[in-house]
Amino acid sequence: MPRTDSPDLGLFLDILQTLEALDIPYMIIGAFAGTVYGVTRVTYDIDIVVDLDNAHIDALADAYPAPRYYADPYQMRSSVAMGIMFNIIDSERGEKADLIPLTMASPYRTAFQNRVRQTVETPDGEPFDVWCARPEDVIVGKLMAWAEGRSRKHESDIHEMLVYDALGFLAPLGLTLDEAYVERRAAQLGADVLEFWRMLKAAARKAQG
Numbered sequence: 001m002p003r004t005d006s007p008d009l010g011l012f013l014d015i016l017q018t019l020e021a022l023d024i025p026y027m028i029i030g031a032f033a034g035t036v037y038g039v040t041r042v043t044y045d046i047d048i049v050v051d052l053d054n055a056h057i058d059a060l061a062d063a064y065p066a067p068r069y070y071a072d073p074y075q076m077r078s079s080v081a082m083g084i085m086f087n088i089i090d091s092e093r094g095e096k097a098d099l100i101p102l103t104m105a106s107p108y109r110t111a112f113q114n115r116v117r118q119t120v121e122t123p124d125g126e127p128f129d130v131w132c133a134r135p136e137d138v139i140v141g142k143l144m145a146w147a148e149g150r151s152r153k154h155e156s157d158i159h160e161m162l163v164y165d166a167l168g169f170l171a172p173l174g175l176t177l178d179e180a181y182v183e184r185r186a187a188q189l190g191a192d193v194l195e196f197w198r199m200l201k202a203a204a205r206k207a208q209g
Contacts (some may be wrong), residue, residue, distance in 0.1 A: 005053040011095035012046050014121070022059045027115040028132045029108065029141055031157065036173075038164025039157045049112060051102040052080055060088075068070050068092050076101075078138065084196075103198060107144065111137035118173065130160040135161060135170060135176045140185045147193050163203035185194050 012032075019026045031039065032046045057076045064071035070089040079086035083103040089096045102112055111133045118132040128151070133141070146154040164170065165177040179201070186197040196197050 008045070008095060009148065010087070011090045011097050012048075013120070015048065015097050015099075017128065018060070018063050019048070019050070020128070020130070022062065024056045024062065025102075025112075026131055027108070027112050028112065028130060029138065031153075033133050034142070034157050034161060035136045036132055036137065037138060038161045038169060039156060039186055040160060041153065041157060047085075049100045049102050049106075052076065064090075068134045078185050081147065085140060108133075108141075108182055111141070116172055116175065133177075135175060136181050137162075139177075140179050140183050143182075143186055143189060143193050143197060146196065155196075158197075158200050159204055159207075163207055 001204075016026075016028075025047045028046070029040065029049055030047045035041075038104060046064055050056075050188040054077070057073050057080070061071045061073040061076065070087070070091065075086050078097050080103070081100040083101060083105060085100050087096050087098060100106075100108065102108060104111075114134050115190045116134055117129045119127050121127045122132050139161060142158050145151065162177075170177060182197060183194070186194045
């Protein structure tokens, strides 16, 4: 359950509440989703996958009007058609949120189908439930990102999530980590990714003695 008491997350929290109010299907992924499952690294790298139709796009654009906000419905429709990220920008606060449209070819489709409800705590102390990727899908996403750039941050994040699971902290969230699923997906991503995943599993077990 991440604490979100930094003002830099104001737009992100507002968008989550707007998506909930407008009944737009969405899912938190990436580093911020990982904080639900044991990642301790402070991150403002926040991504949201959204499944938008034309009515959703119009409603989202109306919720963030100019001149304070940039939420261009034309850009949203183009992004959905091309399957690329688009932004909502708050010029007053200088904040930007990245939204990823879900397409038929999206690598996030399986994760989206498996998404779960988790709780986010807000600065005013009023928690609310959001849609979040399952822990194994967060790990798969990080394996995908590691395969692209070999960043050490993904290594440390996955290791922390594995230790968090080993300590039994996923159970109170009503979750178990499906390592067999991660193993299959890692194998699909390539021999080097599978080797990397198995190395992280071994390191996590060693850390637990």
